[in-house]
Amino acid sequence: MLERMPPPSKRTNDPERTKRDILEVAMAEFASEGYSGARVDAIAARTRTSKRMIYYYFGGKEQLYLAVLEEAYRSIRALEDQLDIAGCDAREGLRRLIEATFDHDERNPNFIRLVSIENIHHGKHLKQNLQLRQLNASVIATLDGILKRGHTEGVFRDDVDAIDLHLAISSYCFFRVANRHTFGALFDRDLSEPKVLAKSRTQIVEMILAWLAAK
Amino acid sequence: MLERMPPPSKRTNDPERTKRDILEVAMAEFASEGYSGARVDAIAARTRTSKRMIYYYFGGKEQLYLAVLEEAYRSIRALEDQLDIAGCDAREGLRRLIEATFDHDERNPNFIRLVSIENIHHGKHLKQNLQLRQLNASVIATLDGILKRGHTEGVFRDDVDAIDLHLAISSYCFFRVANRHTFGALFDRDLSEPKVLAKSRTQIVEMILAWLAAK
DNA sequence: TCCATAATGTACGAACTAGTACGTTTGTGC
DNA sequence: GCACAAACGTACTAGTTCGTACATTATGGA
Numbered sequence: 001m002l003e004r005m006p007p008p009s010k011r012t013n014d015p016e017r018t019k020r021d022i023l024e025v026a027m028a029e030f031a032s033e034g035y036s037g038a039r040v041d042a043i044a045a046r047t048r049t050s051k052r053m054i055y056y057y058f059g060g061k062e063q064l065y066l067a068v069l070e071e072a073y074r075s076i077r078a079l080e081d082q083l084d085i086a087g088c089d090a091r092e093g094l095r096r097l098i099e100a101t102f103d104h105d106e107r108n109p110n111f112i113r114l115v116s117i118e119n120i121h122h123g124k125h126l127k128q129n130l131q132l133r134q135l136n137a138s139v140i141a142t143l144d145g146i147l148k149r150g151h152t153e154g155v156f157r158d159d160v161d162a163i164d165l166h167l168a169i170s171s172y173c174f175f176r177v178a179n180r181h182t183f184g185a186l187f188d189r190d191l192s193e194p195k196v197l198a199k200s201r202t203q204i205v206e207m208i209l210a211w212l213a214a215k
Numbered sequence: 216m217l218e219r220m221p222p223p224s225k226r227t228n229d230p231e232r233t234k235r236d237i238l239e240v241a242m243a244e245f246a247s248e249g250y251s252g253a254r255v256d257a258i259a260a261r262t263r264t265s266k267r268m269i270y271y272y273f274g275g276k277e278q279l280y281l282a283v284l285e286e287a288y289r290s291i292r293a294l295e296d297q298l299d300i301a302g303c304d305a306r307e308g309l310r311r312l313i314e315a316t317f318d319h320d321e322r323n324p325n326f327i328r329l330v331s332i333e334n335i336h337h338g339k340h341l342k343q344n345l346q347l348r349q350l351n352a353s354v355i356a357t358l359d360g361i362l363k364r365g366h367t368e369g370v371f372r373d374d375v376d377a378i379d380l381h382l383a384i385s386s387y388c389f390f391r392v393a394n395r396h397t398f399g400a401l402f403d404r405d406l407s408e409p410k411v412l413a414k415s416r417t418q419i420v421e422m423i424l425a426w427l428a429a430k
Numbered sequence: 431t432c433c434a435t436a437a438t439g440t441a442c443g444a445a446c447t448a449g450t451a452c453g454t455t456t457g458t459g460c
Numbered sequence: 461g462c463a464c465a466a467a468c469g470t471a472c473t474a475g476t477t478c479g480t481a482c483a484t485t486a487t488g489g490a
Contacts, residue, residue, distance in 0.1 A: 013456050013467050034335050037251035040448060050469055051449085061448065115397055116331050120249045123396025136401045163404050164418060168387065174394065175386030181338025182330055186351045187378050203379060203426075210425040211418075227486080230437065255478060265439060270479065272437095 027068045031110040080142045090150035105173040112177045156212045172204045242283045246325035295357045305365035320388040327392045371427045387419045
């Protein structure tokens with residue numbers, strides 16, 4: 001005769017850890033599968049807790065995705081803050097910022113993928129979130145400072161604004177990671193390979209500096 | 216008393232048109248909603264025919280997506296073919312190729328989105344398709360020719376290969392379209408606006424030419 | 431004209447998926 | 461200890477979505 005087990009597992013409440021757990025797993029799932037492809041059950045299964053808690057803490061799939069997106073953007077805002085460019089000249093400062101952007105995108109493929117996914121969905125979630133826009137304003141301010149210094153030093157042209165420059169830098173760094181799979185398949189070049197990566201890192205710096213120096 | 220209508224609609228068989236109809240609608244749906252977000256029923260509804268025909272001609276959702284992807288890649292292979300760069304010097308030839316790439320991406324947002332989507336899914340469908348890889352080889356050959364001419368003319372550096380160059384050009388042209396929504400939301404700049412677009416078009420040409428001329 | 435096959439329409443089913451009803455346990459302030 | 465809210469688990473449901481069984485019509489060749 002099987003006895004009904006007396007509850008052998010002591011449950012421990014830890015709301016903060018549960019929330020973080022869900023967020024982490026959800027980020028991986030959304031980044032890997034896309035918004036529609038992500039499964040709430042799949043997220044729940046890889047969690048220390050249950051699906052019930054996803055709805056308890058986040059409300060639903062869409063709100064969970066929103067939380068993931070916000071978390072992703074928030075965790076990387078400090079990019080330029082960690083950068084020491086006050087002491088160096090404009091060209092050197094810009095070089096460091098480009099390299100930091102490059103390294104950041106390389107190290108955060110999930111973030112890159114989430115941005116791609118958000119664009120597939122026409123950016124409708126990001127547009128709802130006022131806060132996130134401000135977080136990203138700082139990189140423009142930093143670039144603007146570098147550009148101004150460059151004009152003063154007489155080493156940069158003056159008809160390129162900070163947003164133009166940011167577009168040029170991000171597009172290259174972003175594309176390398178976001179389109180790695182199709183690019184690799186079509187041209188037989190693995191962009192994540194260390195040697196290829198190192199060459200790219202040099203080239204984007206050269207490209208931007210040559211461009212700004214022109215005229 | 217309502218009479219049963221004698222079949223008032225003469226059906227006409229037109230397999231080619233039916234197939235094309237399905238493909239077109241499917242391309243729009245997949246590009247707009249992503250692979251998982253796309254609904255077979257939604258595609259069928261916007262078609263002249265029924266869902267039954269999707270399965271009759273294509274076999275299933277995944278195979279339909281594959282057909283859409285192939286069609287998208289195929290319809291744009293002729294990019295460089297339409298280009299007349301035999302008569303001009305290396306710098307002018309490159310300028311025309313960059314502008315053609317830029318215009319192409321701008322005019323084909325659905326193609327851009329499909330490539331993004333394919334990358335979200337780790338390029339697994341593209342990897343299955345050998346044919347498509349060869350279609351894209353031609354742009355590399357064209358770039359290689361231009362680079363070689365540039366070396367002969369003494370106007371281009373010689374440590375940048377065709378794939379490096381293609382990466383630099385595509386990434387900018389692609390990103391502008393693919394990340395239009397998040398970029399626009401974050402930096403309040405509408406990249407599709409004619410004036411912004413025209414400036415970008417000039418800038419990517421300047422950037423690449425300045426880079427290749429350096430040293 | 432008639433038949434074989436390709437092309438098409440309708441209706442339905444099985445499986446999946448987001449979300450919830452309901453009950454139980456844990457921790458905390460008193 | 462004790463009451464009460466916060467935290468959590470299980471099992472279920474309603475609706476959706478891909479795919480198909482079955483029947484019917486069109487069309488080209490014998």
